[in-house]
Amino acid sequence: MASKKEIFENNSKPKVNKSKKCCEFLNYVASCEKHNVFSVIIATIAIGIILFISLDECRKCFNNTKGIKCSQQKIQIVESEKRKVFGVYTLTNDDGFLHNLFDVLEKVGYQKKDFEESDNWDLLWAHAYPFRSLYSKLNNLKPHQKVNHFPGCxxxxxxxxxxxxxxxxxxPAFKLPEHKEKLLEYVRTNPKIQFVQKDNNHRNIMIRNISDIDLNQNGTFIQEFxxxxxxxxxxxxxxxxxxxxxxxxxxxxxxxxxxxxxxxxxxxxxxxxxxxxxxxxxxxxxxxxxxxxxxxxxxxxxxxxxxxxxxxxxxxxxxxxxxxxxxxxxxxxxxxxxxxxxxxxxxxxxxxxxxxxxxxxxxxxxxxxxxxxxxxxxxxxxxxxxxxxxxxxxxxxxxxxxxxxVGISQRIFKDTLAMNENETRMVSHNKNIAVYPKECNSDLCNNCDDLICGLCQQCLSKEMRLDLLTAYNEHMNKADCKRIVPPPMAKDGTIPENYSPKNQLMYKWFLGKCLMDKSWCN
Incomplete structure (x- = not known):
């Protein structure tokens, strides 16, 4: 039996309402279910947003890729349109021996066309001397058109x-029959020398005895071997x-x-x-x-x-x-x-x-x-x-x-060698050809009489200015080429003998550039 104390303590504890506990439990479960539903809803929305963003990015990526392809197609079309034009002049219809030339020209942006059908060409490559048969065309060239020979070459x-x-x-060589007597005299004074007979085609070359040669034959010459x-x-x-x-x-x-x-x-x-x-x-x-x-x-x-x-x-x-x-x-x-x-x-x-x-x-x-x-x-x-x-x-x-x-392989992407004024200035301008600052800024060049003064801006002729700009461009584009005329600059600045006035001026200009930049000396 319980003691009176235990009975008292048990009676003193508050009595729990079982129905109330049940309600509280049910409310808790309901609350949890509400939270779970809410979490599911949030997770679903988040996943949806992520999927939407991903799909949108894929769409953009696809559109961009498609745009790139379209852009590339447009570039290819533009490139095919923006090609400079070259023509070929030969004595025969066969130009297959120029296949390496054609390959390089194509790589630097040229396409071959018949130059006789149109005047809109940039380069004429002549495998034979063209200035007799094409005189009228080559005497009326546009400023940008180039021909791979000089008249008189x-x-x-x-x-x-x-x-x-x-x-x-x-x-030593002797033209026949004009130099017949000179040849015979040279043979008499140089009896041990051997000779070869040649013609202008440089064919049928062979060592011959003078006694076996027809010294009255035209178009040939005899040369020391x-x-x-x-x-x-x-x-x-x-x-x-x-x-x-x-x-x-x-x-x-x-x-x-x-x-x-x-x-x-x-x-x-x-x-x-x-x-x-x-x-x-x-x-x-x-x-x-x-x-x-x-x-x-x-x-x-x-x-x-x-x-x-x-x-x-x-x-x-x-x-x-x-x-x-x-x-x-x-x-x-x-x-x-x-x-x-x-x-x-x-x-x-x-x-x-x-x-x-x-x-x-x-x-x-x-x-x-x-x-x-x-x-x-x-x-x-x-x-x-x-x-x-x-x-x-x-x-x-x-x-x-x-x-x-020579400027045929331009760095400017165009369908012609012709350049406008802004493009020309961008490539080279007055500051690039200026030389001799001390002399040009002195009283020496007030009247432009001295040779050096002819290179100063205030004295420079229009023709010489163009020559110097072209020379500057050549130096910048010479790649694996070496200039031999004008020759390497003499340390004392002495101009080689027998130079014409224009060649003297060009030599002095290169010397002036050399004094400012050693890369111009050779």
Missing amino acids: GYITNKVDLATSGLKYIP VDKPLLVSGYKFDIGIYTIITSVNPLRVYIYNGDALLRFCPVEYYPFDPENIDKYVVGDDYLPTWEVPDLKSYYKSLGFGMKESLNAYLRSKGKNPDVIWEQIEDSLRIVIMNKEPKIIEVINRFKSKSNFFEMMRFDFVVDEDLKVYLMEANMSPNLSSAHFPPNKLLFEQVIYNLLSI
């Missing part, structure tokens, strides 16, 4: 005229230098300095046999550099070009190849400057001289003492690699550098 490339010019570095040539692996070879004339009066000349074309005779020189021309005449089926034993490793394994392969070989033999290249550059200067007056005479028959440029290949041989001889100049050198596919890189780089330096 034949004075340089004519084989007979060049060989018989008597200039330094050219073996270089009988002790420099040999590599026993083979005689010649060196082809790609030479670019960008201006005449004033004269500016560059060479492609990235490489040279080396061609070797297919048969070893010794034992010598004058009846076997493959021993001493470089023909179309010449031996290429990559098949010459002493050069093969440099060219194929080490990746050098032809020029540097030859340089490396000569240095390995204790010879200095710089002697060769210095003579070659000197020879080019002498020949081109000698022929410039005759070219000027022909150019003066045309309304403008700024539309023309020239690329020739001059061929040289070297003797065992590293003395250089100029043999010929080619007006339209072979640029096809069909016969020797590895030459493709050389030809493409020659073409690309040529197009760059």
